[in-house]
Amino acid sequence: MRRRKDSTNPPTPPPENVFSADFLEHLKKLDNPWAPQEAKYAGPWKLEHMPDRLGVWAVLRTWEDLELGSMPEGVFMNPRVGDLFAIVLPLLSREPIFTLRQEKEPDGFAIETLDGVEEGREVVDWIRRPEPRIVEALYLLEGIIRSPMVLVALLEAAGPWAQEQVGRILAEKL
Numbered sequence: 052m053r054r055r056k057d058s059t060n061p062p063t064p065p066p067e068n069v070f071s072a073d074f075l076e077h078l079k080k081l082d083n084p085w086a087p088q089e090a091k092y093a094g095p096w097k098l099e100h101m102p103d104r105l106g107v108w109a110v111l112r113t114w115e116d117l118e119l120g121s122m123p124e125g126v127f128m129n130p131r132v133g134d135l136f137a138i139v140l141p142l143l144s145r146e147p148i149f150t151l152r153q154e155k156e157p158d159g160f161a162i163e164t165l166d167g168v169e170e171g172r173e174v175v176d177w178i179r180r181p182e183p184r185i186v187e188a189l190y191l192l193e194g195i196i197r198s199p200m201v202l203v204a205l206l207e208a209a210g211p212w213a214q215e216q217v218g219r220i221l222a223e224k225l
Contacts, residue, residue: 150162
């Protein structure tokens with residue numbers, strides 16, 4: 052049996068979606084606030100060289116194919132940035148667990164979390180300045196440490212020198 056890639060004929064693009072447009076429109080009207088955001092960036096993702104553009108890379112879902120007309124989620128001149136983009140996308144699919152209160156309290160500006168809280172948000176920390184980028188960074192870092200696959204991908208993206216140093220540091224600490 053011939054596989055699509057083994058054929059001498061140009062690949063035939065698969066249908067854009069196996070579901071009808073009417074069915075997809077019906078799904079969009081359903082009240083399910085969790086699924087759309089989770090599915091939007093969940094991946095898995097891959098970095099693929101764009102054959103028609105020298106030195107340009109595309110980030111696609113693993114089942115997508117540039118030759119079949121798939122649109123990349125991102126296009127990068129620097130493959131390392133493309134790797135990082137592919138790593139961060141699934142992290143963005145998660146609901147942010149940290150928020151920053153804008154009113155100053157005696158200990159600073161409160162960081163609230165949903166993590167481990169059954170109802171509502173709970174204040175867990177305070178920071179001196181109301182800097183939202185700090186809370187966004189905490190959200191991303193928290194996502195990284197919860198996912199062994201993301202940790203591996205990040206370490207791979209860091210390259211062999213960083214991997215060697217991480218190994219040395221871990222050997223010393225453990």
